[in-house]
Amino acid sequence: MKSNKHNKNLQNSTSAVIWDAPTRVFHWLLVTSYVIAWLSFDDNRFLFFHVFGGYVFFGLLIFRFVWGLIGTHYARFHTFAYDWTSVWDYLKALLTGRAARHIGHNPIGGWAIFLMLFLGLLVCVAGLLTFGGEEGHGPLRGMVSFKIGMYSREIHEILAWTMLAVTAVHVAGVVVESLIHKDNLVWAMVTGRKDDTAGLTSVRGHHFLGLFIATAVFVSGAVYFRGYLTETADNLYMPYKGPELPDSALWREECGSCHFAFHPILLPERSWRAIFEGQHEHFGDDLDLDDDTYEELLAFHIQNAAESKLNEPANKVLLFEDPASVPLRVTETKYWQHKHKDINEAYWKSKQVKEKGNCTACHLDAKQGTFEDSDMRLPDISPAEKK
Numbered sequence: 001m002k003s004n005k006h007n008k009n010l011q012n013s014t015s016a017v018i019w020d021a022p023t024r025v026f027h028w029l030l031v032t033s034y035v036i037a038w039l040s041f042d043d044n045r046f047l048f049f050h051v052f053g054g055y056v057f058f059g060l061l062i063f064r065f066v067w068g069l070i071g072t073h074y075a076r077f078h079t080f081a082y083d084w085t086s087v088w089d090y091l092k093a094l095l096t097g098r099a100a101r102h103i104g105h106n107p108i109g110g111w112a113i114f115l116m117l118f119l120g121l122l123v124c125v126a127g128l129l130t131f132g133g134e135e136g137h138g139p140l141r142g143m144v145s146f147k148i149g150m151y152s153r154e155i156h157e158i159l160a161w162t163m164l165a166v167t168a169v170h171v172a173g174v175v176v177e178s179l180i181h182k183d184n185l186v187w188a189m190v191t192g193r194k195d196d197t198a199g200l201t202s203v204r205g206h207h208f209l210g211l212f213i214a215t216a217v218f219v220s221g222a223v224y225f226r227g228y229l230t231e232t233a234d235n236l237y238m239p240y241k242g243p244e245l246p247d248s249a250l251w252r253e254e255c256g257s258c259h260f261a262f263h264p265i266l267l268p269e270r271s272w273r274a275i276f277e278g279q280h281e282h283f284g285d286d287l288d289l290d291d292d293t294y295e296e297l298l299a300f301h302i303q304n305a306a307e308s309k310l311n312e313p314a315n316k317v318l319l320f321e322d323p324a325s326v327p328l329r330v331t332e333t334k335y336w337q338h339k340h341k342d343i344n345e346a347y348w349k350s351k352q353v354k355e356k357g358n359c360t361a362c363h364l365d366a367k368q369g370t371f372e373d374s375d376m377r378l379p380d381i382s383p384a385e386k387k
Contacts, residue, residue, distance in 0.1 A: 014196060014197065015194060015195045015197055016194060016197040016200040016201065016202040017192045017193055017205060018074050018104060018197070018202075018203065019075070019189055019192040019203075020071065020075060020203050020205055020210070021192065021205050021206050021207045021211070022063075022067060022071065022209045022213060023067065023071065023074075023075045025210040025211075025213045028190075029056065029060055029214065030057060030061075033053045033054075033056040034053070034057060034163075035053075036052070036053035036056075037050050037054050037160075038160070038164070041157075044373035045374060045377075045378075047240075047374045048239040052224050052225070054127050056217055056220070057120065057124060058124040058128075060213075061117060061120050061121055061124065063213065065117070073104075074105075074203060079105070080104055080105035080106075080110030080113065081110065081114075082107035087108055089107075090108055091107075094176075097180070101183070103200065109174075109177075112166065112173065116167060116170065119166060122159050123156060123159045123163060126153075126155045126156035127152075128140050129144050129152035129156075130149050130150075130152040130156050131149075133146055133149020134146060134315075135149070135312060136243065136311060146309065146312075174186065192205070227239065236364055238364045238372070238375040240373070240374055240375060241365075241370075241372070242312075242368065242369075242370025242371070242372050243310060243311055245265065245311070245368065245369045246300070246303070246304050248296075248297075248300045250300075251297060251300055251301075254297060258285070259357060260357060260358060261367075262369075264300065264301040264302075264304040264306075264308075265304060265305065265306055265308060265311060265369060266306070266313060266317060266330045266336075267305060267306060267317065267327060267333065268305055268307060268317060268321060268327075269306070269307050270326050271326050271327050272302060274328060276294065276297070276298045276301070278328075306321075311369075311370055311371075312371075313335070316335045317333055319335070321333055321334050321335065322334070331356045331357060343378075347379070350379065352379035352380075352381065362376050362378055363376050
């Protein structure tokens with residue numbers, strides 16, 4: 001119990017502050033950041049939002065680990081670090097309806113907190129590895145291989161689902177305990193107070209620290225998303241900048257004169273060789289390239305084909321494609337089809353897109369060839385076009 005120097009004595013009150021402001025702010029911001037990350041994880045267009053939720057989540061976890069050591073009485077880890085015997089005894093008492101009321105975390109709740117904190121830390125580490133290896137961004141960019149990033153994504157998702165399951169059990173426990181002891185535990189985490197605590201001393205509120213944490217998250221969000229706040233219709237914000245890919249004036253001139261100039265990373269080497277070998281029957285046209293132009297263009301495409309693994313799309317093309325297949329169109333690759341499988345057919349027929357090869361209609365960085373997930377915006381089409 002805290003000394004009178006650090007706590008306000010409420011000996012004559014029937015309620016006391018159990019949860020300090022930083023603990024309460026941490027709790028609700030952690031829930032909010034997890035929800036943001038969860039709702040944005042399945043659509044790569046919102047990767048930027050998912051990463052923000054993850055960063056906030058990670059930062060809050062770091063704070064909680066520190067606060068668990070130096071915080072107020074009921075927030076400290078040692079107050080709910082129960083041994084297995086205590087947990088087992090509490091569980092048996094709970095099943096028989098004789099579980100004792102705990103002012104702070106009960107034994108099962110304490111173990112759930114430790115498990116969620118540990119799982120949350122693992123989720124964040126796996127997320128950072130994914131972000132650095134597979135996406136090529138974040139503090140681990142260039143330090144993690146694509147393969148490690150890809151495996152980390154699978155682990156990241158498994159851990160996130162596991163944490164969700166543990167959280168569901170935790171919430172169920174909160175509801176059960178609230179009913180058994182007639183304690184509104186959710187409201188207590190809002191106000192910090194618990195009733196029927198006569199004789200107990202309130203913990204120090206630390207309201208300034210709680211306000212500081214909330215303000216820091218808000219300001220961080222404003223800075224992080226400032227690009228969306230300042231963008232214009234003619235200059236849309238691109239959250240991520242992919243690697244600068246090799247360029248060729250001849251490639252843009254020759255290929256871009258008839259259609260969108262697809263960067264070589266979008267097809268494997270065998271496809272580009274087949275395309276150039278069939279230049280006189282190029283989708284109904286005869287390219288009729290002179291020898292020098294042919295050799296220079298072929299060399300550019302071979303050198304920078306998907307096998308170059310210059311960015312995520314290049315790696316994914318190789319990952320998805322059957323080594324024996326020779327797709328002659330970017331839209332024929334398994335990766336392209338996987339990425340676009342949920343796109344409403346109406347978009348392809350809309351006046352803004354018109355055809356599946358019109359990458360610039362949706363991808364803000366299509367000309368650079370980077371195709372970053374969050375740099376994609378579906379155009380606005382009328383309700384009539386969506387039908």
